[in-house]
Amino acid sequence: MLRFTQDRRLLASAMPFALALAPYPLTGEALAEEALLDEEGYAEERSEAITVTGVRQAYRGNFAVSEIPQSIAEISAETLQQNGIQRLTDALDLNASVVRQNTLGGLWDSFAIRGFAGDENMPSGYLVNGFNGGRGFGGQRDAAGIDRVEVLKGPAAALIGRGEPGGSINLVTKQAELGRSFGTASIQYGSWDRVRGxxxxxxxxxxxxxVRLIGYAEDGDTFRDHVHQSRWGFLPSVGLTLGPDIRLTYDFEKTRVAVPFDRGIVVLNDNFDTVPRSRFLGEPGDGDTVARATGHQLRLQHEFSDRLSLLIGGSLRDTLLTGFSSDAETVASRQALYSDGRSLSRQRRSRRYDARHYVVRAELAGEFETASLHHRVLIGADYDSFDYDQVFLRFRPPLLSTNPTEQQGNVIDILDPVYGRFPLPVGSTMMDRVDRQRSIGAYVQDQIEIGERLQVRIGGRYDHLTLETDNRLSHVYSDRQHRRFSPQVGAVYKLSKPLTAYAAYAQGFRANVGTDVSGTIFDPETSESVEAGMKITLLGGVLNGTLAAFQLTKSNVLATDPNAPGYSLAIGKARSRGVEFDLGGRLPGGWDVLVSYAFVDAEARSTMVDPNTAFQVLPGDPLVNIPRHNLNLQVARSFAIGEREAQVGAGMQYVGQRSGETGTDFTLPTHTLFRLFGKVDLMDHLELFGSVTNLFDAHWYANSYSPLWVQPGAPRTATVGLRAKF
Incomplete structure (x- = not known):
């Protein structure tokens, strides 16, 4: 958090106004970029580009956050460290607009922003330093090496291209900082004998x-029986100056995750105590599912002047996920559990998902005047290539009408499990296919200052997209091309020095991967977004925020075809609308605060029969795993113990009731989680730190696909560690 000293009387008088306008949180780093103080104590916006350790940020341009007609939230590395957060999934819990989705048994990141998630058969896409980095299968992203997490709300297709209408996540990594040497090293121990360095x-x-060298290694059990995890990563960065105004940056990524595939627990008749939350219902004999990633990024930044800069870059990322799993059968006609309440019929699956993704791009940012108008322009182009090679085998229990034996049904007793009771069944090949996407895009954006108060943004992006599918199982090759223009318009009006109003409209799209059973490639998923709100900066940055209202719609939504594994069906339209409230800053007495609240009403807008469940979906039915109410609160205070610095903090997260299965009334209950964290300097350059999550050991559920695939949340979890600095 930003550290500063302010007049307490002035702060007290401003607090009611700030809270009434529902401002939104920025981290200390973002606040420092956002504002300078004038002689009256108000914030003067910088005209410099927002940078990360000297590296210009792609797609952002030369703007303070308050000048952008879009809601943007940032979570700093300091906040992640305070909370002991080590996964991107946990980091995103700190922003109420982002909620968890089905994570493929804990093997990828999946989330929804403003009520909309992407393809349920793919991990959620996210950006790394502006490059697409989440489309492959490298496992859940670790928080090591992250300088900040940016939640860019609303569609960004007019600049970035492909993406969800609810928003995009951009991970800004820790870059090599030129001209100085420093470092940290830590070791920690946590619940279930988890050790991390x-x-x-x-x-x-x-x-x-x-050269900046970043690495981590972690090993230990989890609260789930028979689920041991091991992960490591090496994330170095190299910074090189080629002249006074030219910088070259290279980032490398090498990671590996090994963990058993885990679909979670079963819930019968809405009884969430059907089995203990620790009970593993897969087969330990399946071994680990392993996810690997190797990535490279290279960026060249040239500052021609304070009004013109060029950014050229390229990214290459290879990922591979392999392994076996034993998963509860979700079709009632094959599921023995519904007959006796204890015999769980299971599929057995084998996966080999291999993906390669590379991007090259160039962006020119400039400023100029025409008559009395000041223009800030972005012009860019990119080429995006994504190859997805998937081989999927499956054994499925026979229909109950055939009176199968327990071995034929691959049955496990959920009340008294005996693992390895039967030989592991061998599946047949259900999918052997390569999907390829190629996209060439160009974009332009102009933000025009009209007088001292009004700024208008216009822009758009043109994409030529080629989709190919080579089905090696059916020997069917399909290809299709799409051309699309994605426009955006927005306006920012400064009502007063601390208060800015904004509004925006944009269209977006996301290419749908795969085909229907006949081999036809689907149209892209398309979207429209309308957003309006207010941004506030008070007392030189002591309070910053945004109140936003939005409505999003999208069409050509896909789901899995239950009668043809590996294929999809188009299921219709969806809409999401809501209000967001965020607040961040420092209160008198040195208390740092963070508040994030979202009300989201996300629902289907088409009548259909859901292909995954065979249940009918009607307009107005809620989208799965999307709570109407989501709230995160946090306070922290730094103080001194003698001559040593210390910090304590606490947080709370409330997640409302959510649909747990499309087309039915199965719901996940509300939950409220509390957390504590703190640190103290033991001596110069050595600190003791720790955290406790789910302080009161609440039973909670992270996400659900059906009552037979429910992911329980972790019970009370404690971590303690030592961190050395130099």
Whole structure:
């Protein structure tokens, strides 16, 4: 959080006004970028580009956050460290507009922003330094190496291209910082004998060459029986100056995750105590599912002047996920559990998902005047290539009408499980296919200052998209091309120095992967978004925020075809609308605060029969795993114990009731989780830190696909560690 000293009387008088306008949180780093103080104590917006350790941010341009007609929230590395957060999924819980979705047994990141998620058969896409980085199968993203998490709400297709209408997540990584050396190293121990080591060392080799070495390794059990996890990663960055105004940055990624595939628990007749939350219903004999990732990023930044800059970059990322799993059968006609309440029929699946994704791009950012108008322009182009090679095998229990034996049904007793009771069944090939996407895009954006108060943004992006599917199982090859223009318009009006109103309209799209059973490639998923709100900056940055109202619609939504595994069906339209409330800053007495609330009404807008469940979906039915109410609160205070610095903090998360299965009335209950965290300096350059999550050991459920695939949340979890700095 931003550290500063302010007049307490002035703060007290401003607090009611700020709370009434529902401002939104920025981290300390973002606040520092956002504002400078004038002689009256108000914030003067910077005209410099927002940068990360000297690296210009793609797609952002030369704007303060308050000048952008879009809601943007940022979660800093300091906040992640305070809370002991080590996964991107847990980091996103801090923003109420983002909620968890089905994570493929804990093997990928999946989330919805403003009520909309992407393809349920793919991980959620996210950006890494502006490059698409979440489309592959490298496992859940670790928080090591993240400098901040940006939640860019609303569609960004007019600049970035493909994406969900609810928004995009951009991970800004820790870059090599030129000209100085520093570092940290930590070791920690947590519940279920989890041990983790982490290091971040920045070495200035010469005045113009710096290497930053970041790595982590983690090993231990989990609260789930027979679920042991192991993960490691190496994330170095190299910074090189090629001249006074030219910088070259190279980032490398090498990670590995090994963990048993885990579909969670079963819930019968809405009884969430059907089995203990620790009970594993797969087969330990399936072994680990392993996810690997290798990535490269190279960026060249040239500042021609304070009004013109060029950013050229490229990214390449290879991912591979392989493994077996034993999953509860979800079709009632094959599920023995509904007959006796204890015999769970299970499929057995084998996966090999291999993906390669590379992007090249160039962006020119400039400023100029025409008559009395000041223009800030972005012009860019990119090429995006994504190859997805998937081989999927499945064994499925026979129909109950054939009176199968327990071995034929691959049955496990949920009340008294005996693992390895039967030989592991061998599946048949259900999918052997390669999907390819190629896209060439160009975009332009102009934000025009009209007088001292009004700014208008216009822009758009043109994409030429080629989709190919080579089905090696059916020997059917399909291809299709799409051309699309995605426009955006917006306006920002400064009502007063601390208060800005904004409004925006945009269209977006996301290419749908795969085909229907006949081999036909689907039209892209399309969307429209309308958003309006207010941004506020008070007392030189002591309080910052946004109140936003939005409505999103999208069409050509896909779901899995139950009668043809590996294929999809188009199921119709959906709409999401709501209000967001966020607040961040420092209160008198040194208390840092973070508040994030979202009300989201996300629902189907088409009548259909859901292909996954065979249940009918009607307009107005809620979308799965989307709560109407979501709230996160956090307070922290730094103080001194003698000559040593210390910090304590607490947080609370409330998640409302959610639909747990499309087309039925199965719901996940509300939950409220509390957390504590703190740290203290033991001596110079050495601190003791710790955290406790789910303080009161609440029973909660992270997400659900059906009552037979429910992911329980972790019970009370404690972590303690030592961190050395130099």
């Amino acid at each position: 982490e290091a971040d060392i920045n070495l200035a080799l010469t005045e113009g060459l710096t």
